[in-house]
Structures are given as structure tokens and as C-alpha cells.
Amino acid sequence: MMNTDVDEELNAQTVDVITINFSLTKDGAIISANKEFCQMLRREVGSITDTSILEVVHEQDRTLFMQRITESYEGGVIPFTFRLIRIKGDSLPFYVNLCRWVSLDEVCVQAIPIADPSGYTAVEQLLVEKKITVLDLTDNAAINCNFDGTVVAVNNAYDKLFGWNNKELKGNKSPFVPDHLMHEFIEIKNRLLGGEKVIRMNTARMTRNGIMIPVNFSILPDYDNKGRVQGVIALSKNLEETLEMKAFIEKQMEYILQQEILIKDITNNVEVGICQYDVEKKKLLYINRRMEGLLGVPIYDLMRDSTLLVSTCHSDDKTELIRFYDESARELKIIEYRVVGKDGEVCWIRTKLTPIINEAGKVIRFVSLSQDISKQKLQDELLRKWDKLNTVGQLAASFAHQIRNPLTSIKGFIQLVATEQENLYGPIMQEELHKIESTIEDFLQLAKPSIGMEFTTTSIHTQINRVVSLMEKEAMLQNIIFKIKLYDKDQFIYCEPKQIQQVLINLLKNSIEAMPGGGELRISTMIEGNQMVKILVVDTGIGIPPERLSKLGEPFYSHKEKGTGLGLMVSYRIIENHQGSIRFTSKEGYGTTVEIRLPLSVSN
Known part of the structure; x- marks a missing residue:
């Protein structure tokens, strides 16, 4: 920065300063000039256009003037001084603080008159040393x-x-x-x-x-x-x-x-509840009318007390919802929860929370978007029931075959009993009747409708063994061998058991159908970091082409002749609802591997 003496000198020189601007060709011909330039020369602009600038530059300064103009063409502009000759023959000293080429043959020059010729060298030196710039020469x-x-x-x-x-x-x-x-x-x-x-x-x-x-x-x-x-x-x-x-x-x-008004018209008439929350002040800054309808709480009450956002939440979901709002995450978060209305009706809400981050990287506000997903939840449940009904129907033929075999044995033994004095076939008939009873029980457990999402902590080994026993007879008919290798220690997951069984049945059915000539179906479990259990279902079937792998799980997409694609779509959604993941890898002619990952129960 300049010292005080130089400041005073510069201020004295630039009081009521009039800046002159003119443009020249490379040879020095005047192309245009502002009125201040013409006033300095006391000439009309028409009389100086196309004339040489050297006609009005002091003869002792002409060489330096053209040298500086040429140097500015190559870059590295150096401010310089020159004297302007007026009609009466007197001269005015100027220093050039801007010299820019706007084309190959036009340079724009800006210069400021120097009130005291004996003092201009100090200012020029400051400009050359770049201690001041044109920004320092204006009061604006x-x-x-x-x-x-x-x-x-x-x-x-x-x-x-x-x-x-x-x-x-x-x-x-x-x-x-x-x-x-x-x-x-x-x-x-x-x-x-x-x-x-x-x-x-x-x-x-x-x-x-x-x-x-x-x-x-x-x-x-x-x-x-x-x-x-x-x-x-x-x-x-x-x-x-x-x-x-x-x-x-x-x-x-x-x-x-x-x-x-436009923004309010939009936000108050969309089918989405909108809130903006100040993290530092811990208060709501904005809430639209739709949010009032979703929660059943008046806007003014919500603005007064932001904790009322969770006041109508279902008791089973309230703890998770409070944690959702309290944690200052730096990325988009999504939660689904239930709201209980005054009439006791339950409504499903999905809320997306977007953080607003300041320049220091701190979360200062949240914007939340909430919408009613009750219809979507109902459709999901209907799809699961539809898929379950479809599965039960496809398994009916297999169950009929499994029941017919022991019934045939029993029927034959009953006929023999009628001719024999000793009951030699009673134990055999009891064993066959037990098989029938077990098969029917499994069938009823699968077909039994569930009310809502009845989550419970259950053994993953139990679920796998139950499904395998349900499917092994069908596998034997297709000349398929089950190979089970479960983790040494039984693991427990928090789940809806019937839905997990539904997923496993879908996957095993697909694997069996993928091995029309028979083969080996391996099921194994392993633990990842004491947090997740991984279930692998590996078949030696025909495999899945790469172009079809990316579409698995889409509704109505299936490589089966009469398939709807809903089975895998429902399976994907069930696993997602259990905070897990499902992934397929396959190679044509070698088989397919399905990997299911599910979180272990906290009490595991």
C-alpha cells in the first residue's frame, strides 16, 4: 500500500480528474476519441479522426509513445507519461494507465492528466511497480x-x-x-x-x-x-x-x-409437504398448507413448536423419526413412517431431508419434502400377496404329488390290513400320515395371510431349513441335489419371517427352473463384520445373459414364457424393506449366484 505522502500527492493530482480515452491503429492513426480528449485539444472529433496521434504528442515524447504502444501489443503493459499539444501550442502532461489491444489493429488508450508535472514521476513509479492499479485511482x-x-x-x-x-x-x-x-x-x-x-x-x-x-x-x-x-x-x-x-x-x-407470491402459490398448491428448519435457531422458518394436512397439526402450532412434527407419529416409528430430524447429516436422507389421524386412521408418509450447507461446510438449515405414500404401500402389499398366491399356485402341483405318494402307500396298507390278522403296517402308515401332516402345515404357513408387518427376531438357519424342506421334493423330481453349508453359529435377524421365506422360495424356484437337466443347488451363509449375514444361493443352470441381468427386478420383465417378473420385483422390495440388499451375478452356461445381505439383530 502507498505511504501517507504518496496518498496526499495522488489525491492532490486526481481531484476532479477527467479521463481521456482514444483508440489508435498500430501505426498511430486515431480511430475514435471521447469528448474529454477533444476538449483537451479544443478540436472537434471529426477533425482528428484518421490523423496521426504524433501530431498532438510533444515531439520529445513521440518515440517513447510509439515504443510503449508497440510493447503493449506484445503484452506486459508499462504505464508511461507523455505531453499532449493543444492548438495554442501549450502542452498538458498525461500518464497512461490502460493500454489494451481490442483487435490486431486497434488499441484502446486511457490516460489521466497530471496537475503538477513535477510530481507525476512518483505516481508513475508506483504504477510501474504495480503498487497501485486503476482501481486505486477512483473514489468509487x-x-x-x-x-x-x-x-x-x-x-x-x-x-x-x-x-x-x-x-x-x-x-x-x-x-x-x-x-x-x-x-x-x-x-x-x-x-x-x-x-x-x-x-x-x-x-x-x-x-x-x-x-x-x-x-x-x-x-x-x-x-x-x-x-x-x-x-x-x-x-x-x-x-x-x-x-x-x-x-x-x-x-x-x-x-x-x-x-x-408466485413461490407461495406453487408451494401451497403442490401435493408435497414442504418445511424449512433453522438448525442453529432450532425453529421452523417455513411450512406449507399441505404439511398441515399430512400431519393433522395446524401450521401456526408447528411454527410455534417444531417438536410437533413428530407428535402424530405412530408410537413404533417415533424414536426413529426423532433421530432422523436430530442428526445433522450432510447428505440427502429419506425415511418412511406412519402418522395416526384423529379418527385413528393410519397414513404412511415418506420424508426427504436435504441439508443446506454454508461456505464453512456447516449444515445451517434443512429443507424437507413429505408426501403421502399410503396408496403405494397398499399396492406393494397387494403385489406381495399376488406373488405369494402365484407361488402357492405353482407349488400346488408339487404338494399334490408329495401328498399323493404317502396316500397311495396308506391306501395299499389299509387293503392289506383287511386281509392280515396282525397289524404289521400300522407304524408305516403313521409315518406316512406324519409326512402328509407336515407338508400340509408348511403349505398353510405359506398361504396364511399376514396382518401388516409383524417383525420379530428369528433364526436365519430356521428360515432356510424350512424353505429347503418345502422345496426338496420338487428339486428331487428335477434331479437336483441340495447342498447346504450354514455358518457354524446360528445367526438371528429382525424380520417378517413369512416375507423372508417368500424371497427364498422365489429364488430356489428360479434356480430349479434354470436347471431342466438337473444339477447342484448350493445354499450357504457367512458373516460380514458381525453386522451382516450373507446368504448365497448358487445354481449350475443355464445362466442369465448380461443384457437381462440389469433388468432383473423390473415389473413384467421375465425370461420365462409365462412369467410376470413380479416375483423378483417383490423379492427386491422385501429385502430393501429389511434394510438389506440383493445382487445377481451370472455366466451363461455355468449358472447364477444370488447374494442376499441382511443386517443382524442388535441382540444377536
């Missing part, structure tokens, strides 16, 4: 930034007006353009690239403390070393007290009010 708040919004520099007046200093902003994105006025920046860029030299406009900008203030802008193009427009130099004045800006403010406020 000035900012230099690239077209992508990156700040090159700001001056002290900018800090006083807007609250940001050069050290904070340099190299960062400019924060003072409000989002709803960003279109102005794009318009300014297009106009400057289109050839405009000065753009003047009244607008509004944001101060560091978040206040919008009205400003008057004079915007100039900033050129790179090759004369191409690369950004802007904007000089701004605070016009808050002027009558003109009062009218401008009223217009801006009217625009903002219209935007607020």
Missing part, C-alpha cells in the same frame, strides 16, 4: 472480475460500501450479485463481448451483511494481454438516497413481492 467502489465471476481485485472503497476486502475476495467467486439479478451479469458479458465500451445501469447488489442496496454502475471491459475482453471493471455508487433510486427500489420490491 470498484471491482475487477472475470466473466466466470472470479474476483481479480477490489479497492478500499468497495470494502467500505459492500463490506468485503480484496484479501477475502481475490481468487473467489463474487458474492454480491443476488440470484434473481444474475441475468444482468450475463447480459453485461454479452454486451461487452459485442463491442460496447461503457455500460451504465442502475441495479441492486448484496452487501456482506445480506442487505440489498441500490447502486449506479459504470462498467468497462477488462482486456487480456492479447487485447481480448476477459472480464469487467465495474465502478459503483450508492444511490440509496436519490429520488431516482427510491423509485428503483420500489420497482425491485414489487418484483420481489411478485416472486414471493
Whole structure:
């Protein structure tokens, strides 16, 4: 920064300074000039256009003038001084602080008159040493930034007006353009690239403390070393007290009010509940009418007490919902929970929570979007029941075969009993009747409808063994051998047992159907990090083509002739509802591996 003596010197020189601007060809012919340049020469612009600049430059300065112009063409602009000759023969000293090439044969020059010729060398030296820039030579708040919004520099007046200093902003994105006025920046860029030299406009900008203030802008193009427009130099004045800006403010406020009304019209008429929550103040900033309908709690009560967001939640889901809102996660979170209405009716809600993060990386607010998914839940349940009914129907033939065999034995033995005096066949008949009873019990357990989601802690080994016993007779008919290898220690999962059985039956049926010529079906379990149990179902069947693997689980997609694809889709959804995952890998001609991962019970 400059010392006090130099500050005083510069201030003395630049009081009421008039800047002259003119453009030249590479040979020094004048192309255009501003009115201040003409006034200095006391000549009309028409009389100097196409004449040589050397005609009005002092003869002792002409060599240096053209040398500096040529050097600026190659880049590395060095400010320099020269004297301008007027009609009466007197001369005025100037120093050039801007020399930019806008094309291969046009350079724009900006110069400031020096009031005291004996003092200009100190200022020139500061410019050469780059201790000051053109931003330091104006009393206006000035900012230099690239077209992508990156700040090159700001001056002290900018800090006083807007609250940001050069050290904070340099190299960062400019924060003072409000989002709803960003279109102005794009318009300014297009106009400057289109050839405009000065753009003047009244607008509004944001101060560091978040206040919008009205400003008057004079915007100039900033050129790179090759004369191409690369950004802007904007000089701004605070016009808050002027009558003109009062009218401008009223217009801006009217625009903002219209935007607020538009946003409220949208948010209050969508089928989604919207909330915005301030993490630091621990209070709701906004809530729309739909949220009131979803929760059954008045908006004003929710705004007064944000804890009422969970007041109507089902008792079984309340703990998880409170944890969902309390944890300050940095990524999108989703939860599904039940809300109990005044009439006792249960409604399913899905809420997505999006964090808003400040520049320091801290979560400061949350925006939540909530919607009623009761119909979707009902459809999911119907799909599961449909798939279960379909499974039971397909297994009916196998069960009939399993029951027919022992019945045939019993029928034959009863006929023999009628002819024998001793009851030699009683134990055999009892054993066959036990087989029938066991098969029918398994069948009824599978077909029995479930009411809601009855989760319980159960043994994964028990579920696998039950399904295997249910399917092994059908497998034997297809010449398929089961090979079971379960983890040494039994593991327990928190699940809805019938749904897990449904998934395993679907997968085993698919594997059996994939081995029409017989084969080996391996089922194994293993533990991952004492947190997950992994179930592997591996067959030696025909395999699945790669293009079909990515579509598994989609509704109505199946490679079976009469398949609906609903079985796998329901299986995927069941596993997801149990916080698990299901993955298929396959190679044509070698078989398919299904991997199911489920979380172990906390009490395991």
C-alpha cells in the first residue's frame, strides 16, 4: 500500500480528474476519441479522426509513445507519461494507465492528466511497480472480475460500501450479485463481448451483511494481454438516497413481492409437504398448507413448536423419526413412517431431508419434502400377496404329488390290513400320515395371510431349513441335489419371517427352473463384520445373459414364457424393506449366484 505522502500527492493530482480515452491503429492513426480528449485539444472529433496521434504528442515524447504502444501489443503493459499539444501550442502532461489491444489493429488508450508535472514521476513509479492499479485511482467502489465471476481485485472503497476486502475476495467467486439479478451479469458479458465500451445501469447488489442496496454502475471491459475482453471493471455508487433510486427500489420490491407470491402459490398448491428448519435457531422458518394436512397439526402450532412434527407419529416409528430430524447429516436422507389421524386412521408418509450447507461446510438449515405414500404401500402389499398366491399356485402341483405318494402307500396298507390278522403296517402308515401332516402345515404357513408387518427376531438357519424342506421334493423330481453349508453359529435377524421365506422360495424356484437337466443347488451363509449375514444361493443352470441381468427386478420383465417378473420385483422390495440388499451375478452356461445381505439383530 502507498505511504501517507504518496496518498496526499495522488489525491492532490486526481481531484476532479477527467479521463481521456482514444483508440489508435498500430501505426498511430486515431480511430475514435471521447469528448474529454477533444476538449483537451479544443478540436472537434471529426477533425482528428484518421490523423496521426504524433501530431498532438510533444515531439520529445513521440518515440517513447510509439515504443510503449508497440510493447503493449506484445503484452506486459508499462504505464508511461507523455505531453499532449493543444492548438495554442501549450502542452498538458498525461500518464497512461490502460493500454489494451481490442483487435490486431486497434488499441484502446486511457490516460489521466497530471496537475503538477513535477510530481507525476512518483505516481508513475508506483504504477510501474504495480503498487497501485486503476482501481486505486477512483473514489468509487470498484471491482475487477472475470466473466466466470472470479474476483481479480477490489479497492478500499468497495470494502467500505459492500463490506468485503480484496484479501477475502481475490481468487473467489463474487458474492454480491443476488440470484434473481444474475441475468444482468450475463447480459453485461454479452454486451461487452459485442463491442460496447461503457455500460451504465442502475441495479441492486448484496452487501456482506445480506442487505440489498441500490447502486449506479459504470462498467468497462477488462482486456487480456492479447487485447481480448476477459472480464469487467465495474465502478459503483450508492444511490440509496436519490429520488431516482427510491423509485428503483420500489420497482425491485414489487418484483420481489411478485416472486414471493408466485413461490407461495406453487408451494401451497403442490401435493408435497414442504418445511424449512433453522438448525442453529432450532425453529421452523417455513411450512406449507399441505404439511398441515399430512400431519393433522395446524401450521401456526408447528411454527410455534417444531417438536410437533413428530407428535402424530405412530408410537413404533417415533424414536426413529426423532433421530432422523436430530442428526445433522450432510447428505440427502429419506425415511418412511406412519402418522395416526384423529379418527385413528393410519397414513404412511415418506420424508426427504436435504441439508443446506454454508461456505464453512456447516449444515445451517434443512429443507424437507413429505408426501403421502399410503396408496403405494397398499399396492406393494397387494403385489406381495399376488406373488405369494402365484407361488402357492405353482407349488400346488408339487404338494399334490408329495401328498399323493404317502396316500397311495396308506391306501395299499389299509387293503392289506383287511386281509392280515396282525397289524404289521400300522407304524408305516403313521409315518406316512406324519409326512402328509407336515407338508400340509408348511403349505398353510405359506398361504396364511399376514396382518401388516409383524417383525420379530428369528433364526436365519430356521428360515432356510424350512424353505429347503418345502422345496426338496420338487428339486428331487428335477434331479437336483441340495447342498447346504450354514455358518457354524446360528445367526438371528429382525424380520417378517413369512416375507423372508417368500424371497427364498422365489429364488430356489428360479434356480430349479434354470436347471431342466438337473444339477447342484448350493445354499450357504457367512458373516460380514458381525453386522451382516450373507446368504448365497448358487445354481449350475443355464445362466442369465448380461443384457437381462440389469433388468432383473423390473415389473413384467421375465425370461420365462409365462412369467410376470413380479416375483423378483417383490423379492427386491422385501429385502430393501429389511434394510438389506440383493445382487445377481451370472455366466451363461455355468449358472447364477444370488447374494442376499441382511443386517443382524442388535441382540444377536
